[in-house]
Amino acid sequence: MKILKYVLLVGFLGVILSSCLSEDRNDYLVYGNLPTVEATVIGEPKPLGQETEIEVTYKTSNSCQTFVDFQSMKEDGEEKTLKIAVVASQRSGDDCLQKEEFKKQTLKFKPSTSGVYTLKFWSGANDQTPTYITRTITIPTAEGAE
Template sequence: MKKIKFLVFTFTALVLTSCSLDDDESNFHFEAMSITEVDLPESFVYGETYDFNITYEKPSSCYVFQGFDYVHSGNLERTVTAVASVYDDRACTEGITFETKILPFEVRFKGTYTFRFWTGINEETQQDEYIIVEIPVEEEQTTAIKP
């Protein structure tokens, strides 16, 4: 019985000391990337799903696209930001490149949607800037059947 207690104690001590969560030296951080272009329809049809082509600016090869931060403000307002992980401990290729990713969107409400795509911070005012697009929702399309 003493051997079992000793083994359990040893195993527990080993697990607790070998897995430290105090990693203060992260090798990456997250940053927003400027959205430079959006390809959106002029109107939506209620209930349909659309693929938005969103182009953003990558300052270097250390920026790796992680996804879009997509914030709802009420039923019809959306704020979209392109997010990257930026690796601090890599040798990176400097120079701006542009990439395009797809953001799927399902029309769930009637009215006019307002989209705000983050483009960066104004150097003079230090305020966030956006591409703002308003898209109205049309009624469902119906196909008339002729006899």
């Protein structure tokens, strides 16, 4: 009797779990970068230890692209030069509408040292060479610090 209960339980769970699976097995999710079209510092750059907000406008090409996060990396050999990209997910499926839209997200920039920073926002590629929108901002020393 215990074995029969176990078999029924496993069978029941199998039916429930398999019914939750998508019937369209062609749907998938990929990640990539979306081109930046504008980057603007909101207000004045904040002193060291505070977040400076930068409004980033980027372009989507269809209704299935969704903002995920910003990715930044230091440029080779340059401590205060950062390459920044808008990372998005792209869902597949027949319900994706092809339409260009401009959307905005706020990047919260909080470096560990004061000074002049060069921020290079990925804006696409020209003949497979990356292109950037470059912004230079100066992060002042925190008040009272020397």
